[in-house]
Amino acid sequence: MSRLSDIPIRIEPPLAVGGVGGGVTALLSELITLLERLGASQESAAIDLRSLPMSIDDLAGLRRALGEGEVRATLDAEGLSAIRETKVPGVWWVEHRDRHGELIAELIEVTRMPQILMTAPEEIATGARLLREQLALHPVARAQ
Amino acid sequence: MPRSDIEVTVGEMLRQHGISRRGFIKFCTAAASAMALPPSMGVAMAEQLIHARRPSVLYLSFQECTGCLESLTRSFAPTIENLIFNVISLDYDDTLMAAAGEAAESARMQAMKDNFGKYVLIVDGSVPTGAGGAYCTAGGRSAVDTLREAAKGAAAIVCVGTCSAFGGIPFADPNPTEAWPVMAIVGDKPIINVSGCPPIPEVITGTLLQFVTTGKVPDLDEHRRPKVFFGNTIHDRCYRRPFYDQGKFAKSFDDEGARNGWCLYELGCKGPTTYNACATVKWNGGTSFPIESGHGCIGCSEPGFWDKGSFYAAQSTPLWGKAGESSPREVLELTAAAVSAGAVIGVASAGVSRLRQHRSAQDADQRESNGDN
Secondary structure (H helix, E strand, C coil): CCCHHHCCCCCCCCCCCCCCCHHHHHHHHHHHHHHHHHHHHCCCEEEEHHHCCCCHHHHHHHHHHHCCCCCEEEEECCCEEEEEECCCCCEEEEEEECCCCCEEEEEEEECCCCHHHCCCHHHHHHHHHHHHHHHHHCHHHHHC | CCCCHHHCEHHHHHHHCCCCHHHHHHHHHHHHHHCCCCCHHHHHHHHHHHCCECCEEEEEECECCCHHHHHHCCCCCCCHHHHHHHHCEEEEECCCCCCCHHHHHHHHHHHHHHCCCCEEEEEECEEECHHHHCCCEECCEEHHHHHHHHHHCEEEEEEECHHHHHCHHHHCCCCCCCEECHHHCCCCCCEEEECCCCCCHHHHHHHHHHHHHHCCCCCECCCCCEHHHHCCECCCCCCCHHHHHCCCECCCCCCHHHHCCCECHHHCCCHHHCECCCCCCCECCCCECHHHHCCCCCCCCCCCHHHCCCCCCCCCCCCCCCCCCCCHHHHHHHHHHHHHCCCHHHHHHHHHHHHHHHHHHHHHHHHHHHCCC
């Protein structure tokens, strides 16, 4: 009986070998425009990487071109999300995964700080209330 | 007095289930990505939904195989659990709900009464009209009667699957149960067709989420399918398209061309005439789609796909749609128009009869051209 490895399947070589493909060049050029807009008017933007017809090589090329920056955040909400600033300040690489570890969204955000990391104004009041409730249960506070 | 479930906003429901605002933004971002909406829409959608009330949704299953519901329950983004528990109030689904018999039917009646004019009606399966509707009954009522009754108070109807959208396999020749799609029976309500056999799960949940968020019927194509998912053909977005353009075709499923991943057009791929999101959204959480597994598209999201000849004959093989004769779509439109005029059965029967004559003639042509006896 033949083994799986005996089946003569030939993997088609990637269309763009080495370097950065045309799609990546276009994306990098778009990022320059978005960064200039962010600098001039504080307007944030995002690019959905899953909506673009990018090969694995293209994605790897884009990762190499943008590199790793100083900030790495992990969001633990309905699954883990990795939020990293690239070596290009203002350009963030965001990966959202579900509870099963499946990648459900992959974005590049051009912003000072991805909105999902910021605390919502309405939640600040909730935070104060939670602390008050906790303090009320504290033995010292109750003694007073 | 405690508020009913439907009065609770999505935000309150999220808090009850311990889901944070960030978790919900993430859910909406993934949904926006699946729906090919701009990424900024994810945050906007989350902010809007958090303050919205959860709409009542009724899911009716008629002449179907439950494949569509099986597909729906395998949605990755958004997951059906997320939708059901947080965004919608699924008040009736005879397959999923714990209640049965009288209790289930009274839940449906109550939801229809409480939310008259506001609920979303999902229909799965075609509607048989033969033998007075006796081919599909539940709780002593025929599918056609249940549909007409439930449609009256619906804000919109979402037809899930090719059977409810276009008649599907029950509608295929010789259509022994005289099955019809929903749009041939209900003519006065907004209808969104989410076709496919089954539809892609994320396309079902994405369409629902989009409607719930905006409260509006999305832009639809000529077959009433959301353009955001059905705007391109499989061929337009197929990763094998460059081979088609280069004239490189697999001639059999085990030849050199098939191993090289060349275009499957000559093996019957219906990608060039099939509008769906398989090549972009893909299946099983974005893993792959049929062409990626080496099989051509069978065109399951198009009207009449079951009667368009062999799945393995190239599209250039003549089938139906000769100049001057009615296509299945035209027959459906004719029927829908007749419904509003109150003359459904006669015209529908005439349409079916003409279709059958047409198909018989074409089958004869086909056999002749193949040299069959």
